[in-house]
Amino acid sequence: MKNLIKLKRLLKILSITSVSTLSIITTSCKFSNTINRQQISNKDLEKKVDEIFSNSNNHIDNKDINKHDSSNTTINKPSYSTTSNQSSQTSYTIPNESYTIPTYNPSIELQEIDNKYLKETVQDFKPIITDQNKIKSMILNNSVSSNFYSHSQFGLQQDEITLDSIQNKTFQFKLIDKNTNKEVDNSKVKWYQRTFYPQDQVFEANHSNNLKELTFELKDNGVVNWIEKINSDGSKPEITQARIFAEYEGYLYSSVVKVISREMSTLLNNEDLAKKEAKRIVDYHKWKSLPTLERLKAAYEWIIANVKYDHDMNFANLSKNQNAHSALIELHTVCAGYSKGLKLLLEELNIPVKFSEGYSARVSLSDKHAWNQVQIDGDWYYLDSTSDTTIKKNDKDRLFFLNTADDFLKADKKDPETKQKRLRNLLFKNYVGNKDDVIALIDKNFDENNGKMNKLVLWTKRDISSPNYSHIHDALKERNLDNFVSRTNYIRQSKGYNIGIEYFFNYNSSYIKQIQVTTTKDNEASNAIKIEFNEEVKDLKPGNFNITNALIREVKHDDKTYTLYLDHFKSIGDVEVKLESIKRKDYKFILSGNNTFKFKTEIKEPKAEVKVLGDGKIEVKTDDKDLEYNFNNNDWQDLPENKIIDRITAGNLYIRFKNNSGLITSEIKTINIKKHNIYANQLKVIGRTIIGVDQTMEYKLKDSNNWISIDKNKLTVSTPGTYEIRVKSTNDGISSDSEIVVIH
Numbered sequence: 001m002k003n004l005i006k007l008k009r010l011l012k013i014l015s016i017t018s019v020s021t022l023s024i025i026t027t028s029c030k031f032s033n034t035i036n037r038q039q040i041s042n043k044d045l046e047k048k049v050d051e052i053f054s055n056s057n058n059h060i061d062n063k064d065i066n067k068h069d070s071s072n073t074t075i076n077k078p079s080y081s082t083t084s085n086q087s088s089q090t091s092y093t094i095p096n097e098s099y100t101i102p103t104y105n106p107s108i109e110l111q112e113i114d115n116k117y118l119k120e121t122v123q124d125f126k127p128i129i130t131d132q133n134k135i136k137s138m139i140l141n142n143s144v145s146s147n148f149y150s151h152s153q154f155g156l157q158q159d160e161i162t163l164d165s166i167q168n169k170t171f172q173f174k175l176i177d178k179n180t181n182k183e184v185d186n187s188k189v190k191w192y193q194r195t196f197y198p199q200d201q202v203f204e205a206n207h208s209n210n211l212k213e214l215t216f217e218l219k220d221n222g223v224v225n226w227i228e229k230i231n232s233d234g235s236k237p238e239i240t241q242a243r244i245f246a247e248y249e250g251y252l253y254s255s256v257v258k259v260i261s262r263e264m265s266t267l268l269n270n271e272d273l274a275k276k277e278a279k280r281i282v283d284y285h286k287w288k289s290l291p292t293l294e295r296l297k298a299a300y301e302w303i304i305a306n307v308k309y310d311h312d313m314n315f316a317n318l319s320k321n322q323n324a325h326s327a328l329i330e331l332h333t334v335c336a337g338y339s340k341g342l343k344l345l346l347e348e349l350n351i352p353v354k355f356s357e358g359y360s361a362r363v364s365l366s367d368k369h370a371w372n373q374v375q376i377d378g379d380w381y382y383l384d385s386t387s388d389t390t391i392k393k394n395d396k397d398r399l400f401f402l403n404t405a406d407d408f409l410k411a412d413k414k415d416p417e418t419k420q421k422r423l424r425n426l427l428f429k430n431y432v433g434n435k436d437d438v439i440a441l442i443d444k445n446f447d448e449n450n451g452k453m454n455k456l457v458l459w460t461k462r463d464i465s466s467p468n469y470s471h472i473h474d475a476l477k478e479r480n481l482d483n484f485v486s487r488t489n490y491i492r493q494s495k496g497y498n499i500g501i502e503y504f505f506n507y508n509s510s511y512i513k514q515i516q517v518t519t520t521k522d523n524e525a526s527n528a529i530k531i532e533f534n535e536e537v538k539d540l541k542p543g544n545f546n547i548t549n550a551l552i553r554e555v556k557h558d559d560k561t562y563t564l565y566l567d568h569f570k571s572i573g574d575v576e577v578k579l580e581s582i583k584r585k586d587y588k589f590i591l592s593g594n595n596t597f598k599f600k601t602e603i604k605e606p607k608a609e610v611k612v613l614g615d616g617k618i619e620v621k622t623d624d625k626d627l628e629y630n631f632n633n634n635d636w637q638d639l640p641e642n643k644i645i646d647r648i649t650a651g652n653l654y655i656r657f658k659n660n661s662g663l664i665t666s667e668i669k670t671i672n673i674k675k676h677n678i679y680a681n682q683l684k685v686i687g688r689t690i691i692g693v694d695q696t697m698e699y700k701l702k703d704s705n706n707w708i709s710i711d712k713n714k715l716t717v718s719t720p721g722t723y724e725i726r727v728k729s730t731n732d733g734i735s736s737d738s739e740i741v742v743i744h
Contacts, residue, residue: 110141117149118686121251122712125153128250136202138252139194139245145684145692146243147713149252152695153178156246160256163216163226164265167272173222175246175253184248186221192245193218194254198232202245215242216259222246228262238264270325277328278344287349291601291665293551293568296374297427299345300401303385307331307338335386339370342385346374350668352633352654356382360412371400376423377567378636382407387496398427399496406433407461409497431459431498438475440543448588451509453481455502457491462499472501479585481505515589519579521597522563527662529579529597531562537587546581550599553662567662569601604657605667612729618653618673619644626658631673648734650675676727676736683725683739689716690725690741699725702740720744 113134120128130138138149157174173191175184191205195215203213205220217225222244229240241258260268282288287298310321310332320326326333327341339355346353352375360369371384384400391399400407402423425431432438438458446453460469476482484507491500515533522528531545536559542552551568569575578596582589608622620629620643627639632651639645639655653673657666676696683692693699693715698707702722709728717723724738 110137110143113138114141114144114148118689118691118714121149121151122714125151125249130250135190135247135252136192139192139202139243140200143684145682146254147694148691150254150713151251152711152713154184154248154251154253156244156253156255158255160258161224162258162260163224164260164268165226165228165262166265166269169226171224173224173244173246173255175222175248188248189222190247191218191220191222192247193257194243194245196242197240215240216244216257218244224257226259229259236261236263267323270329271323274324274328274341275344275348278324278341278348281328282345282348289572289603291569291572292349292351293376293423294570295349296346296351296376299342299349300383300385300388300398303327303338303342303345304389304398307333307341307385307389309386309389310334310337335370338386338389339372342372342383346372350656350666351375352668354633358412360408374402375633376402379422381423391495396427397429397495399425399498401425401427407497409463428459428495428498430457432471433460435471435475435478436541436543438472439479440541442475442479442481443544443584444546446583446585448512448583451512451586453484453505453507453509453585455504457500457502459495459498459500462494462497469501476503481507481585509586511586513587515582515587517582517589517591518593519591519595519597525563525565525661527566527599529564529566529577531564531579531582533560533562533589536560537584540582540584544582544584545579546583548578548580549575550577565662566599567659569599569663572601572603572665575599575601599663601663601665603665603667606655606657606669608655608669608671610653610671610673612673612731612734613644614729614735616648616734617644617646618648618734620655622655624657626660627655628658629653629655648673650734672732674733676730676733678725678727678736678739683741685741688718688743689714690723693725696727697725698728699723717743 113130116128120126141148154175154177157176158171161171162168163171174186175189176182177184193203193205193207193214193216195201195203195213197215199213201213203218205218207214207218211217211227212230214227215229217227219225224244228236230236239258239260241256243254244257246253281302282299285298285302287295290298307327308331310326320330321333322336323333324337324340324344327337328344333341336357339357343353343355354373355370356373357368357370360367369384369386371382371386373380374383375381382400382403382405384403387400388398391397402425404421404424407425421433424433430441432441441458442453442456445456458472460472473482476485484505485503486506487504489502489504491502494500515535515537518532520530520532522530529547538557540555540557540562542555542564545552545555545562545564547564547566549570550566552564553567554565556563556565564579566577569577576596576598579591580595581591606622606624606627608620608624608627611619611621613619620627620639622643628636629639629645630636631649631653633654636656638658650673653671655669655671657664659666678697679692683690685691691714693710694713695709695711697710699710699715700707700723701719702724707728710725715725720743723741723743725741726738727736729735
C-alpha cells in the first residue's frame with residue numbers, strides 16, 4: 001500500500017500519461033493524472049518547484065501553512081469590485097468567498113514588545129535589546145506579519161530559495177544593509193530556523209542533536225544545507241519548507257527555504273539534463289541552419305528513428321519513462337516521453353509547440369495518450385511521433401505528422417480543436433482530405449502522352465460508423481471519370497485511421513489540349529514565379545503545379561497568367577526552385593525556356609528588450625521592423641508602431657519577424673513576464689496601521705489615480721477610506737492584483 005501511495009505521488013509530479021503496450025496503429029497511455037509542466041533549467045528551478053509544490057502531495061497543506069506562517073504560499077488574487085467590513089477595524093473581501101484581513105491579536109507576553117517594534121521599525125535604525133527567549137517567541141508569533149520585527153534598512157538577499165540534493169545543495173544567506181548594499185558583519189548576526197512539521201519550533205544554528213527535527217541544516221554563518229526529510233512513518237515528502245531568521249541588533253529578517261527530496265531532485269535534474277541534450281542534438285545536426293518546416297521534419301524524423309518504445313513497462317520503471325530524459329538520453333520511453341522529448345527539440349529550434357494529452361480511441365476508448373501541437377504559419381497542427389514509430393521501416397509515409405482535428409475519431413478527446421488544412425498530412429503520400437486534393441491527384445495520374453487514365457491509388461479517412469466518400473465521388477464526377485470506373489479495390493492493410501482505395505479506369509481521352517508555357521520570375525513579388533499560357537486555362541490549383549525545393553502558398557489567376565507565391569523553401573541562402581511540370585486531365589502543358597529560378601532566403605533574429613510601464617502595458621525596445629508578438633503561444637499580432645503593448649499577461653512573451661515574403665525564417669525572442677504577488681495573509685492591521693507591507697509596494701485611495709510608494713515595512717494612514725495596496729511593477733514584472741483595505 002505504501003508503494004502504491006508513493007507511485008501515485010510520482011505520477012502526479014511527473015505528469016504521467018503513458019502506460020500500455022504498443023499497437024500497430026498507435027500507443028495507449030493509461031494511469032494518467034497530469035499537469036502540463038515545461039522543462040526546466042537551473043535558473044527556473046525555484047519556479048518549477050513552486051508549481052510542483054502547489055500541485056503535489058505535501059505534508060504541509062494550505063491549512064497548516066496559514067496556521068503557522070503568514071507568508072509561506074503565494075496566491076494570484078483577482079481584481080476586486082466589492083468590499084465588506086467583516087470587523088470593527090479593517091477588512092476586505094475576495095469575490096465569491098469571505099476573507100478578512102487578520103487583525104492584531106497578540107499574547108499579553110508580546111503586546112509590550114510589539115508596541116515597541118511598531119514604532120522603532122519605522123524610525124531611524126537603532127538597536128533594541130531583547131533576550132533570546134523573547135526572540136524565539138517573536139519568531140513563533142503568528143499574530144503579526146513575517147517582516148513585523150524587521151527594520152526597512154536591512155534585509156536578506158533572497159526572499160526565498162530552494163534546496164535540492166544535486167544542483168542546489170547549499171546556499172549562504174547574507175544580511176544586507178540596503179543603504180550601503182554591503183553585507184553586515186556575520187559575527188553580529190544570530191541565525192535561527194523555524195520549522196512547521198512535525199513541530200512548530202525554533203532551532204538555533206548548529207543544532208545537531210536530531211537532524212530529523214530540522215527541515216534543513218543551518219550553520220552559524222548563515223549557510224543552509226540540504227538534508228533528506230524523513231517522516232515518522234518512514235516516508236519522504238517530495239517537498240517541504242521552513243523559515244530562516246537572522247537576528248541583528250534585536251531585529252528579525254526572514255526568508256523561506258524550500259527543500260525537495262532526493263527523488264524529486266533527481267527528476268528535476270534529469271529534466272535539466274534533457275534540455276541540455278536537446279541543445280546538443282540540435283547543434284550537432286546543425287538544424288538551426290534550416291528553415292522552419294525543415295527543422296520540424298528533421299526533429300520529427302530523428303525522434304522516430306532513434307527513440308524506441310518501452311514495451312516492458314511495469315510499476316518499477318513507471319516513473320522513469322514519462323519524461324524527456326527517457327526519450328532524449330535513455331532513448332527508451334512511452335508516449336509522454338516522446339511528446340516531451342520532441343517538445344524540447346522544437347523549443348530549441350524556436351518552433352512554437354505544446355505538450356497535449358487526451359483520450360485516444362485508436363486502441364481503446366478508455367486509454368490516455370500524449371502528443372504535441374505545433375504552430376506553422378500561425379496555424380496549429382497535431383504531431384504524434386509515438387504512433388509514427390509503429391510504421392514499417394520501408395514505409396516513408398508519416399501518418400501522424402501535421403494532423404488536424406479531422407484526423408481523429410469522434411470518440412477521441414483532444415483540446416483544442418485544430419482544423420487547418422493547408423499542410424495537413426504533408427508527409428502522407430496520396431492522402432486526400434477534400435475534393436481539391438482528389439482532383440489534384442487525378443490530374444497528376446493522367447498520362448498526357450497517351451491520354452489514358454488507368455489507375456488511381458488514394459488514402460482517405462476511414463469512418464466505420466458512417467462512411468462518407470463524397471469528396472472522392474464529387475471529384476470523379478467533376479473530372480468526368482465517374483462513368484469510366486471499371487473496378488474498385490479497398491486495400492486490406494489500413495494506415496492509422498485511413499483507408500486505401502484503388503480505382504481502375506477504362507478511360508482514353510479523345511482529345512488532349514496542348515498548352516504552350518513560358519515561365520519568368522515575378523518582378524513585383526520576391527517569392528513568386530509567373531507562368532504564362534498561350535491561351536487561358538481556368539481553375540488551376542496549387543496541386544496542378546509541380547515544383548522542387550519550395551511549397552506553393554497561393555495561386556493567383558489573371559487571364560492567361562498564373563502567379564505562384566512560394567514559401568517553405570528547402571534551405572537557407574540561394575535556393576533553386578524548378579517548375580518541373582503542370583498536370584491536368586485532358587491537357588498537355590509544354591514547358592519552354594528556363595524553368596529554374598533562384599531565390600534568396602535568410603534567417604533573422606530579433607533584437608528586443610521590454611520595459612514594464614505599469615497599468616498593464618509594456619514597451620518593446622527594438623530598432624527592428626515588421627515584428628509580431630504573442631503571449632503564451634496564443635495568436636500572433638503585429639507589434640504596434642509605438643511599440644507599446646496593452647493588456648499584457650504574465651508568462652512568456654514571444655517576438656519574431658513576420659514572414660510576409662515567405663523568404664524569412666525568424667528565430668523567436670522569448671521574454672518572461674512575471675506577475676508579482678502578495679502572500680496570502682501577508683497584510684494585517686493594527687488600528688490604522690497596515691503591517692506586512694514593504695518598499696516593493698504602493699498604495700492609493702480606491703478612486704484616486706495617484707499611486708504612492710511605500711518606503712517602510714508599515715503603513716499608517718490618517719484618512720478613513722477604501723485603500724488599494726499592490727506590489728509595484730518592475731523591469732521584469734507587472735504589478736500584483738490589489739488588496740482592498742477599508743479604514744474607518
